[in-house]
Amino acid sequence: xxxxxxxxxxxxxxxxxxxxxxxxxxxxxxxxxxxxxxxxxxxxxxxxxxxxxxxxxxxxxxxxxxxxxxxxxxxxxxxxxxxxxxxxxxxxxxxxxxxxxxxxxxxxxxxxxxxxxxxxxxxxxxxxxxxxxxxxxxxxxxxxxxxxxxxxxxxxxxxxxxxxxxxxxxxxxxxxxxxxxxxxxxxxxxxxxxxxxxxxxxxxx
Numbered sequence: 245x246x247x248x249x250x251x252x253x254x255x256x257x258x259x260x261x262x263x264x265x266x267x268x269x270x271x272x273x274x275x276x277x278x279x280x281x282x283x284x285x286x287x288x289x290x291x292x293x294x295x296x297x298x299x300x301x302x303x304x305x306x307x308x309x310x311x312x313x314x315x316x317x318x319x320x321x322x323x324x325x326x327x328x329x330x331x332x333x334x335x336x337x338x339x340x341x342x343x344x345x346x347x348x349x350x351x352x353x354x355x356x357x358x359x360x361x362x363x364x365x366x367x368x369x370x371x372x373x374x375x376x377x378x379x380x381x382x383x384x385x386x387x388x389x390x391x392x393x394x395x396x397x398x399x400x401x402x403x404x405x406x407x408x409x410x411x412x413x414x415x416x417x418x419x420x421x422x423x424x425x426x427x428x429x430x431x432x433x434x435x436x437x438x439x440x441x442x443x444x445x446x447x448x449x
Contacts, residue, residue, distance in 0.1 A: 246275070249309050250282025254359035256312035256334070265307025269410075274301065278412030280311060281399070284359040286415070287391045288313060289429075290401045291383070292438035293365035301403055302363070305410045313363040314353075316346065336362070347389050354394035362390070388426065392418040400429055406437030 249255070257265075269275065290302055306313045317335040330337075338349045354360055364387040391398045400413035413432040418425055 246277050246279065247309050249280040249311055252282050252284040252359065253280055254284070254312040254361055255310050257307060257310045261307050262310045265304050265309070268304040269301075269308055272301070272304070272408075274304070274408045274410060276305065276308065276412075277409045280309060280412055281415055283397060283399075283415065285354055285357065285394075285396045286361055286399050287387050287394075287396060288361055288363045288399045288401055289366050289387050290363060290403055291365065291367055291433055292403070292436060292441050293367040294441040295439035297439050298365070298403055301410065305401075306363075311361060312359075313361050315363045316350070347386060347393060350390045351394045354390075354396055364390075383426075385422065385426065388418060388422060392420065392422075398429070400432050402433055402436045403438065404436045405439050 290298070302313075312334060314334045314336050316338050317330055318338070322330055322337045336349070336353060338346045350362055353362070366383040366385075366387050387398065398416040398418065400416065402409070402411040402413065404411060413429075416425060416429055
């Protein structure tokens with residue numbers, strides 16, 4: 245069944261919030277394709293990221309399937325009035341200036357948890373069009389380094405505005421051959437159309 249979630253995946257919400265998420269997707273004309281595998285810990289990457297609407301779609305998907313997805317946010321967001329909202333949205337504070345860096349923070353979080361899904365938008369920028377040598381459309385490989393160091397798989401998720409589909413792809417287990425692994429991921433995303441940018445036959449990493 246499309247949108248099915250494995251029993252060991254961290255969950256949140258209830259029947260009401262799942263129904264609300266599915267209703268939101270239906271009103272936007274989106275549908276779920278594929279399944280979330282029965283894995284307790286993994287890095288989920290959603291692409292392409294070309295508009296603030298991607299966050300709305302991604303949140304609707306997370307609510308619809310009832311998966312608890314932790315996203316990364318600046319640690320300074322937790323020092324003011326936004327702190328309660330950040331915690332409610334499962335934002336994990338990261339300090340880019342810390343000695344261990346973002347990768348170290350994420351690896352420590354995975355090591356300390358029995359169940360954890362960290363969601364990352366790997367695109368380098370939301371603006372512009374994909375082009376050779378430019379930042380637009382070029383992916384950052386931090387998500388791969390996190391998954392590799394934490395010894396967890398990567399679940400690719402395509403936000404395809406062309407077909408209005410949120411597609412869950414096959415899980416990638418990092419082998420250490422970064423170039424080959426990222427090339428494999430690019431095959432899943434080939435032809436995916438974002439709100440303002442599409443992914444062509446290959447992704448620049």
